[in-house]
Structure formats: C-alpha cells, structure tokens
Amino acid sequence: MxxxxxxxxxxxxxxxxxxxxxxxxxxxxxxxxxxxxxxxxxxxxxxxxxxxxxxxxxxxxxxxxxxxxxxxxxxxxxxxxxxxxxxxxxxxxxxxxxxxxxxxxxxxxxxxxxxxxxxxxxxxxxxxxxxxxxxxxxxxxxxxxxxxxxxxxxxxxxxxxxxxxxxxxxxxxxxxxxLKEMASVDPLTNLMNRRAFMELLERSLNQMQRCKSGGEAAVLLLDIDHFKTLNDTYGHLLGDKMLVEFANVMQRNLRSYDAVARYGGDEFIIWLGDTSREGIEAVCDRLMSGLDQSKAIDENVTVSIGIFHFRTRVAEQDWMAEFVHPEQIIDVMIAKADQALYQAKAAGRGQYQFNSEGAVYLDTLS
Missing domain, CATH: 3.30.450.40 (GAF domain)
Structure with missing residues (x-):
C-alpha cells in the first residue's frame, strides 16, 4: 500500500x-x-x-x-x-x-x-x-x-x-x-506599399514562367493629373482625401487576383494577371470613370495611365532555360510602363497609353 x-x-x-x-x-x-x-x-x-x-x-x-x-x-x-x-x-x-x-x-x-x-x-x-x-x-x-x-x-x-x-x-x-501588416500596407490608403507589391510581382512572374501554356499580364503606372497644383490649391487634407478615394475606386474595379499599391506620392501601380489588351482597356476605362465621379473637390479630376503589356513564351526545347530571373526584369517592366505614362501625359493627360513596343515576350526583356 x-x-x-x-x-x-x-x-x-x-x-x-x-x-x-x-x-x-x-x-x-x-x-x-x-x-x-x-x-x-x-x-x-x-x-x-x-x-x-x-x-x-x-x-x-x-x-x-x-x-x-x-x-x-x-x-x-x-x-x-x-x-x-x-x-x-x-x-x-x-x-x-x-x-x-x-x-x-x-x-x-x-x-x-x-x-x-x-x-x-x-x-x-x-x-x-x-x-x-x-x-x-x-x-x-x-x-x-x-x-x-x-x-x-x-x-x-x-x-x-x-x-x-x-x-x-x-x-x-x-x-x-x-506589425507585418503595417510593414506591407500604406497607412494612408490601406493599399499595399511598394515593397509588398514588388514581392507579389516577383511571385507572380515566377508562376508565369512555370506555366507551360504561356500567358499575358500587364503592369500599369497611374498618377492623378496636376495633383501638386490641386494639393497646393485645396490643401493637403483634401489631397489626402482624393488619394484615398482613388484607392477605393481602384479596389472596387479590380478583380480579386489583381493587385494595386501606392507607388509613391500620387502615383499608383497595378498588376493585372491573365489579361488581354481588351481587358486592360476595360479596366482603365472603369478607373477613369470612377475618378470622374469623385466628390473630393468641385472640379474635374483626371488620371494618366502608362501600360506595359507582355506575354510569356513557350519554347519548344527547354522552355525554362531561355527565361531570365524575375528580379532582373521587374525594373525594366516598370520603366516601360513609366515611359508609357510619360507619353500619356505628353499627349494631353486624362488618358492611357500602351508602351510603344506593344506586347512582348517575357524572355526578351533582359
């Protein structure tokens, strides 16, 4: 016992x-x-x-x-x-x-x-x-x-x-x-920040490279026309309100698997995956129409959009071998979208322009 x-x-x-x-x-x-x-x-x-x-x-x-x-x-x-x-x-x-x-x-x-x-x-x-x-x-x-x-x-x-x-x-x-969310979100608009967007873009490009059937996608750069003048005229509070409203317009008019981020100042960047030129144009028209309805200030506000649209290519032999690493091409893609944005502004603003090279193969960007 x-x-x-x-x-x-x-x-x-x-x-x-x-x-x-x-x-x-x-x-x-x-x-x-x-x-x-x-x-x-x-x-x-x-x-x-x-x-x-x-x-x-x-x-x-x-x-x-x-x-x-x-x-x-x-x-x-x-x-x-x-x-x-x-x-x-x-x-x-x-x-x-x-x-x-x-x-x-x-x-x-x-x-x-x-x-x-x-x-x-x-x-x-x-x-x-x-x-x-x-x-x-x-x-x-x-x-x-x-x-x-x-x-x-x-x-x-x-x-x-x-x-x-x-x-x-x-x-x-x-x-x-x-803290992780705060590190990846823009505090004003609640969109992704630039760092988080770049990480997403790299993952998306990796997925596209592994898709043997190829695919189409686009990077869009957008900014509100004459934003500095509007900001100086109406004040920073209304300027911030305009940025938030436009962020909401973009979120409402994109698909669940698209992505949008605040790129800096009044500039935004969008990733449209699995899309055609016609689909890109439809998105741009919706974004411009949505901003036209903004009630932040009593005057017409427009946006200019630069688009880089591209396709991936499926090679007959060793299709992965010809592709460059996504990190090597992201800067080039954004630069091409920026060139198109400059063309949209030079042509009178309030419009969108595709990169003059048109759609290109992903593995020709190096």
Whole structure:
C-alpha cells in the first residue's frame, strides 16, 4: 500500500510529465491533469470551468458516460458550488455536502445532489477566471488531507501559468501579424506599399514562367493629373482625401487576383494577371470613370495611365532555360510602363497609353 508521501510524490512526478508534454497540446494536457485529479481524489467528475458574468461554463470535463455533461454546457453561476469557491481564499473541500454548513443549504445541492466536492479558484491577471473542481454524487469516504489541498493548488498553479503563457503567445502572434501588416500596407490608403507589391510581382512572374501554356499580364503606372497644383490649391487634407478615394475606386474595379499599391506620392501601380489588351482597356476605362465621379473637390479630376503589356513564351526545347530571373526584369517592366505614362501625359493627360513596343515576350526583356 502506498504511503501518503509516496502518493504525493507520484502526483508530483505525473504532474511534471503532463505539464512538460507541450507537443500534445493544451486540451490533451488538461484532460490528463483532470484524470490525475480524479484518480488522486477518487471522485467521478472533474471540471475546468470558466465564469463569465452570471454564467458558469464547462470548459473541460471528464465524467462517466451516463452523466450528460460536456464542454460548452452553461449553468447559472449562483446555482453552482463554484459560486462559493470563487469567493474563497483557497481550496474548498467538503466530504459530505449534506452535512456541511458551507454547501448544505446551497441550491446546487438540491438541484445536482453532489455530496463530495473539492475545488480551487483559477485566477488570471488578478481576476477570477473560473475553477478547477472535482465532485461525486457519493460522500467522500475519508477526510480531505493537507496533501490533497497541496496537490489541487499545484494543479491550479500550472493552469494559471499556462493560461497566462498562452495568452501572451496569442498577444505576441497578434502583434507580429499587425506589425507585418503595417510593414506591407500604406497607412494612408490601406493599399499595399511598394515593397509588398514588388514581392507579389516577383511571385507572380515566377508562376508565369512555370506555366507551360504561356500567358499575358500587364503592369500599369497611374498618377492623378496636376495633383501638386490641386494639393497646393485645396490643401493637403483634401489631397489626402482624393488619394484615398482613388484607392477605393481602384479596389472596387479590380478583380480579386489583381493587385494595386501606392507607388509613391500620387502615383499608383497595378498588376493585372491573365489579361488581354481588351481587358486592360476595360479596366482603365472603369478607373477613369470612377475618378470622374469623385466628390473630393468641385472640379474635374483626371488620371494618366502608362501600360506595359507582355506575354510569356513557350519554347519548344527547354522552355525554362531561355527565361531570365524575375528580379532582373521587374525594373525594366516598370520603366516601360513609366515611359508609357510619360507619353500619356505628353499627349494631353486624362488618358492611357500602351508602351510603344506593344506586347512582348517575357524572355526578351533582359
């Protein structure tokens, strides 16, 4: 027969094994911890419960199959023993609830008839999160001992530390995601910034190079005509509003797999994948029409667009060998779109121009 010391030593050893098994996940760890408690206290029901306002919610539980209790079940908080536990300074341990001054008159005893109960509050960030509790319809056959209280407090301490750790990890993941988004988004227009667009363009070109059937795409450079004059006349706030409105116009008039970014100042850049010349012209017409309807200022606002449209080529032999790396051609593509933008402005603004070379094969850009 195990001595009280050896039983406690066994609990500590097994608790260490459970808490170190991070690779199994929190749910598996919690089930193992609850089962350890049920075995230690020789009780039928083990529950990790959280409290939200006046609601008691079963978060994790282990119980006999004939008991209709499962995670997600909710009860009125005041109708549970945990209402007493959460007000306690430490462990509440009652061997025979019916004979207890603490819980004998509690409505939960009349409703659920649980005779034996041992529980401890769970505190997170200085606030009561819920309880870890074990119970049984039958009275406890012996007295709860100080070693039982110590074991339960040890379990609760790990749960509190682990929940804080998981909360901090989640906050860190959220912060990292936000920082990553901030690093790739223009703060004024919420479009991609230049860096993020270049990364997307490189990925898109890599995909096109690997498409054996070839393909067509286009890079468009756009800027609002006479923007500096408008900005000086109406002020920077209205200038910023105009940029935001145009960003919204572009987002509404592009396909889900197209991409648009703020390239700098009043200049924007668009990637149109899998598109023909007719498709490009339709997009440009929609963008110009959308800007015409802008209500930012009481005068007509136009945009000039330079377009570089190209096709990939499928060679008969070793089709990948003839292609240059995307990093080598992105600057050339943008330069060609910029040349077309200059031509659109020279021709009177408020229009779009294709690069004078027309559509070319991707592997001739080096």
């Amino acid at each position: 195990q001595t009280e010391y050896s039983e406690s030593e066994n609990v500590i050893r097994r608790l260490h094994e459970i808490t170190q098994a991070y690779d199994k996940g929190f749910d598996v760890q919690m089930e193992a911890l609850i089962r350890l408690g049920m075995e230690r206290f020789k009780l039928e029901i083990g529950i990790l419960a959280r409290v939200e306002g006046d609601t008691y919610i079963v978060d994790k539980c282990v119980c006999p199959e004939h008991m209709p209790l499962k995670p997600g079940d909710e009860f009125e908080f005041g109708m549970t023993y945990c209402a007493v536990t959460c007000e306690a300074d430490g462990v509440v341990a009652v061997e025979h609830v019916g004979q207890s001054d603490v819980l004998g008159a509690h409505p939960a005893y009349r409703q659920f008839g649980l005779e034996s109960y041992i529980a401890v509050p769970i505190h997170i960030g200085g606030m009561t999160w819920g309880t870890l509790n074990f119970s049984s319809p039958a009275p406890y056959p012996r007295k709860f001992k100080p070693k039982d209280v110590d074991a339960l407090q040890l379990m609760a301490s790990w749960i509190e530390v682990e929940m804080v750790r998981r909360r901090q990890e989640e906050q860190l993941r959220s912060l990292n995601a936000k």
